[in-house]
Amino acid sequence: MSKRLLILDDESAVAQTMEVVARRSGFDVRCCVDPAVFFVELERWQPSHVVVDLVMPKMDGIEVIRLLASRGCAAWLIVTSGMGAKILESARRVATQRGLNFLGLLPKPFTPKALRELLDCPPPQDSLHSQQSMWAAYTEDDITPEVLEQAIACEQFELHYQPRLQLSSGRLAGFEALVRWEHPDLGTIRPSRFIPMAEACGLIGALSDWVFRTGLRWLAGQPASREVSLSLNLSPSALQDLALADALSAQCAQLGLATQRVTLELTESSAVRNFGDALDILTRLRIKGFHLSIDDFGTGYASMTQLSRLPFTELKVDKSFVMSMVGSSESRDIVAASLDLGQKLGLTTVAEGVENTGTLQLLKALGCDQVQGYLLARPMPADAARDWTPSL
Numbered sequence: 001m002s003k004r005l006l007i008l009d010d011e012s013a014v015a016q017t018m019e020v021v022a023r024r025s026g027f028d029v030r031c032c033v034d035p036a037v038f039f040v041e042l043e044r045w046q047p048s049h050v051v052v053d054l055v056m057p058k059m060d061g062i063e064v065i066r067l068l069a070s071r072g073c074a075a076w077l078i079v080t081s082g083m084g085a086k087i088l089e090s091a092r093r094v095a096t097q098r099g100l101n102f103l104g105l106l107p108k109p110f111t112p113k114a115l116r117e118l119l120d121c122p123p124p125q126d127s128l129h130s131q132q133s134m135w136a137a138y139t140e141d142d143i144t145p146e147v148l149e150q151a152i153a154c155e156q157f158e159l160h161y162q163p164r165l166q167l168s169s170g171r172l173a174g175f176e177a178l179v180r181w182e183h184p185d186l187g188t189i190r191p192s193r194f195i196p197m198a199e200a201c202g203l204i205g206a207l208s209d210w211v212f213r214t215g216l217r218w219l220a221g222q223p224a225s226r227e228v229s230l231s232l233n234l235s236p237s238a239l240q241d242l243a244l245a246d247a248l249s250a251q252c253a254q255l256g257l258a259t260q261r262v263t264l265e266l267t268e269s270s271a272v273r274n275f276g277d278a279l280d281i282l283t284r285l286r287i288k289g290f291h292l293s294i295d296d297f298g299t300g301y302a303s304m305t306q307l308s309r310l311p312f313t314e315l316k317v318d319k320s321f322v323m324s325m326v327g328s329s330e331s332r333d334i335v336a337a338s339l340d341l342g343q344k345l346g347l348t349t350v351a352e353g354v355e356n357t358g359t360l361q362l363l364k365a366l367g368c369d370q371v372q373g374y375l376l377a378r379p380m381p382a383d384a385a386r387d388w389t390p391s392l
Ligand code: C2E
Pocket: 162, 177, 178, 179, 190, 191, 192, 195, 208, 211, 233, 234, 235, 265, 295, 296, 319, 323, 352, 353, 354, 355, 372, 373, 374, 375, 379
């Protein structure tokens, strides 16, 4: 393996000293003062060794170490700092716990000899793992907030679209956008694996922004002959975002889309839990012309009063009841009562999770307006959805 050293240190004089020493030890050397440049070099140049300074104005060294780990960096790591032994020891723990190939600590001020000894020492074989084996050992348990944050920054996501049909005519009514994480090693990851983490770690705003932008652009690219609508899922934290209605309608205006073609779905449970906030935000969205759907209905225990006070335009019965309604009279009763309530409140009624024709017939008899489910189509990539036509 060629000896390549990448240095990240905001003090260029220190970096230059390291460079001279390393070159004498036969290394090719590159120096960066900016973490962003460092990560670009890391990808492009694939160094065998990296030196990371712990204290920098733009990003501290611990954050750099965590990012190195989340990218599966296989280079030998040297951590340097003038912050004292305790801090350096903690940095060593962070690096080894996260599975990095840790080579050693370089307390500042350092002597050329100390650096030379580190660079010249043969790497300990027992802890050596190549990039390949590190990735092979990568499992879903390794999905951490840092990895997710990185994935959002690199837009490692794809939107899939699932159609909805008008039950009376069999015509296409619209699509729901459902996000998937296209992980380079784990493949496609379903939203149930990462949306809760994104919500818990404050990353859902950035992810939702990407979903909204991508979904609306896709809708704007639909043939003019297809006046379909698009449903987007709102996270509970959207209810704290007073600027949401303005931001979304500005995006629609920019794309030449009527806001009436966009439905925002909020789960029944989050609407109930945050009733006050929901009322504010949903009213604003409705004033701008967006349609509003109460998603997963039947699981959140909304009262009739709460429902009638929130400005929803659509009620979507939860798939758990729809999927079991052929075999369970209890589920059938819940679906029937939900549809009845929706109809009384003047809402468009939708059943999700329609998997067979028996269910479809029952829903028809109950007067359900629209259906969505595997019987019609599974969620599909953007291009497939653009060409999709119903065959019921
Ligand atoms: P949801 O909004 O209730 O979406 C419907 C889910 O049911 C989707 O799962 C869809 O693939 C699945 N589904 C549709 N038809 C059938 C069927 O016939 N049978 C069965 N068994 N399942 C069916 P998915 O894509 O895994 O999404 C799960 C949940 O993740 C969504 O539930 C939604 O709450 C959330 N989610 C998805 N995309 C986003 C997003 O962009 N933002 C936010 N905040 N949440 C999202």
